[in-house]
Amino acid sequence: MTHASVDIQIAPESLPTLPCWFAEVAIVAQVLMTSGMLQAIEERVRFARARFGTYEVIDFVGVLLGYAVSGEPTLLAFYERLNPFASPFMALFNRHSLPHRSTFSRFLAALDQPSVEALRMLFQEDLVVRTAQTFPPGGLWDRLGHHWLIVDIDGTKQAARQRALPSLPELPPPHRRFDRVCAPAYLGRKRGEMARTRTTVLQAHSHHWLGTFSGVGNGDYRGELARACDAITSYAGALCLPLSHILVRLDGLYGTRAVLIEILLSGVGVIARCKDYGLLDLPAVAARLTLPPDAHTTHPESGTQRALFDCPNIALSPTGPPVRLIVATHPALSADKPPIGVLRAETVYELFLTTAPLPAFTCADVLDLYLHRGSFETVLSDEDQEQDPDRWCSRTACGQEFWQIVNQWLWNLRLDLGSHLSPSPMRFTEFAPVQTNNPAHQPIIEPITEPAHQPTVEPSNEPPLYGPPRWAHRSFTKGFAGADFLLQPDGTLRCPTGHPLTVQERRPERNGSLRIVYGARACHCRPCPLRAQCQESATTLKPRQVSAVFWPIKASASTSDQPPSHPVEASLMVAEPPLPPPLLTLDPILWGDWPRCQLRRRWMRLLRTQTVTLPFGSESPEEILETPSDSVQTRAQRAHWRLCWNERMDRNARRPQAAPLKVTIHGLPPSLAQYLHCGLVTAA
Structure with a gap:
């Protein structure tokens, strides 16, 4: 029995509470609208089919985003929670009506592959825009101070649990809904007869998803790996990152020679476990195993002690x-x-293959870096807890993959919004300590040259000699000249603000000369305070490039340019930038990242505990009544032609006379309101 001063009342009228996830849906919709992604989805992800009513792809994308944010276990539970607030929910995406659940299921079942690829392209473009704003960049710094990006590629399976069905002559054949999206597969510890495999691509230091590629059963792991490499190549090209400084970590599934050769030909670096143990029988490897090991390591958790033998230049x-x-x-x-x-x-015997060079990475560093990929399992576990993208949203392959792309997009948005809610500086971790380098025990590394880029020179026992670089003259705008970028011992340049420029192209030119083009990174140039002085414009999207011409000592007699007096060996110019001579002390390997899990969960926890006001007015009679059709029809209307895309989009667009919607979210800082381009409520 309650106290006399406590009075509990019951009201017969229904007044549902606003879902706790509504605020996050509103902010995600605002971010996508201000960045132009909602309009891009309307214009570039187009799919038309019967039995969709007046709805278009953007309507179903809004529902998928809400479903992913909500974390509801089933689509039915999500719709039951959303139905009282269907009109304001769709207004967030500038749409009018909420598609029915059956219409939504038919849309996912009818999706085709071009629509999925169009959404994937927009997802990757949005990722480039958000990661390009990160400064300074995170990642790995080797013992020579070079910067690397680590990318993990791995697969995950989702089992489809099905009950046993009787198979009798008098019964019709059974119909399985999962037959279009799953196939028999090896499930390991996950029990079930049918499964679907999803190959995911993760940027290790920031936990940004770069892509997802799925298939029925065990999947086409080689085809999915090739598509993952294409996504990495596109991402690196958009950010002007050298492919050779992106290390892709792969497990033993991809450890055969044929698969490794395919990924090496794409240009990216590799750290992979190899299961082609026939390499142990190679003469060079067998001879190396007869010598003392290069290092001994002990795994801190399992206690396994390993002796490491480094074998460079194994074909x-x-x-x-x-x-x-x-x-x-x-x-x-x-x-x-x-x-x-x-x-x-x-x-x-265990085998590990890598393109990481010496002495930037010792053999112990390579092993530790490969075993570090276990953190990828933690990310997959966090994804299952926060979003569960492997829950069955569709019974078709395209519909399920469309849903998983939306989930990865939401994951990246949460990382971005969490970093703006709680800005934190990049933290550095000593991945490997300082090590003394003994040149006598270093393997001999022969430089690998690319014949396609070598200039034509006369055959000789000694490499031809080149003079010092000749830089382009200062332009008429008085910007930085090529001579203002200092040449480093490792073959790179250093700009006036201290950022590196790596070799982008080597091009033979007339009279045996060689032109080398150096390029900076877009994430270094865009926030640079000297950008206008360096690039002659503060609005250009491309990073700074510098070119230098190297003339051979033995030039043709007809040329008017005389060879310089200080020769440089051609192997230093034609081959990849040579490693500096072995040092007595190698710098520690540093890992730079941010508290990614804390950023996401702090963001989600805050929005689910703050008050959200939604004074949404009732619909006006003009909005409820159907708009009368024009008395005069066009010939296209009379002939029942198909509607154009703009006419289709207008059918479910939010009405101009719709009641205004004003969503107020409490507890967010003013800096976030400025980033989201939202109004700020001033305290009374």
Whole structure:
């Protein structure tokens, strides 16, 4: 029995509470609208089919975003929670009516692959815009101070649990709804008969998703890997990142020679576990195993002690690209077949392939960097807890993949919004400590040259010599000249603000000269305070480039340019930028990132605990009544022609006479309101 001063009353009228996730949907819609992505979806993701009523793709994308933000276990539960607020929800996306749940399911079932690829393209474009604003960039800095980006590619499976159905002659054949989206697969610890595999691409230091590619059953892992490499290449090209400084970490699924050769030919760097143990029989590898190991490591968790043998310049095929092979050995605990590696003479051999150079990465650094990919499992676990993108939203392949792309888009938006809500400086972690380098124990590394880029020179036992670089003259706008960019020992340039310019192109020119083009990164040039002085314009989207011409000492007698007096060997210009000589002390490997999980969860927790006011007025009679059709019809209307895209979009667009919608979200800082281009409520 309550106290006499407490009076509990009950009102018969229904007044549903606003869903706790409505505020986040409103902010996500505002971000996509101000960035132009909602309009881009309307114009570029187009799909028309019967039985959709007056709805278009943008209507269903809005529902998918709301479903992903809500975290509701089923689409039915989401619609039951959303129906009382359907009109203001659709108004956030500048639309009028909420599609019925059955219409939404028919849309996902009818989607085609071009629509999925169009949405994927917009997702990648939005990712480039958001990550290009990150300054300074995170990632990995090796022992020579070079910057690297680490990307993880791995697959995850979702089992479709199905009950057993009787198969009798008097019964019709059973119909399985999952037959179009799943297939029999190896499930490991996940029980079930049918499954779907999803290959995901993650930028390790920022936890941004770069893409998702799925397939029925075990999936086409080689085809999905090729598409993942294309996504990485496109991402690097948009940000002007050198592909050779992007390290892709792969597990043993991709550890065969054929698969590794394919990814190496794409130009990206690799750190992968290899399961082609025939490499142990190569003469160079067998000879290296007879010598003492380069390093010994102990895993901090399992306690496994490994001896590491570094084998540089091992060719995967007679004409294939050379890679660096690291052999890790440890004594076998039993005579049984080991779960990882191969057993030979009571010793377990594990193979790791990489393109990471020496002495920037020692063999122990490469092994630690590969084992560090275990953090990828943590990201997948967080994704399952926060969004659960593998829950079945559609029973078709295109519909399910469309839903998973929307989920990854939301994940990246939460990272971006969380960083603006709680700005934090980049934190540095000493991934590997300072190490003393003994030149006597370093493997001999032969420079790898590209014949397609070598200038034509006369055959000689010694490499031809080139003079010092000749830079372009200062332009008429008095910007920075090429001579203002200092040449570094590792073959890169250093701009006046201290940022590196890497080699982008080597082009042979007349009379045996060689032109080398250096390029900066867009994320360095755009926020640079000297941008207007350096690039002669503060609005250009391209980063700064600098070119230099190197003339050979033995130039043609007909040329008017005399060779310079200080020669430089051609191998330093034609080959990849050479490594500096071994140092006595190598710098530590540094890892730069941000508290990504805390940023996301602080953002979600704040929006779900703050008050949201929604004074949404009732619809006017003019809006409820149907608009009378014109008395005069056009010939196209009389002939029942198909509507053009603009006419289709206008059918469910928000009415001009609709009641105004004003959403007030409490508890957010003014800086976030400025970033979102929202009004700020002043305190009374």
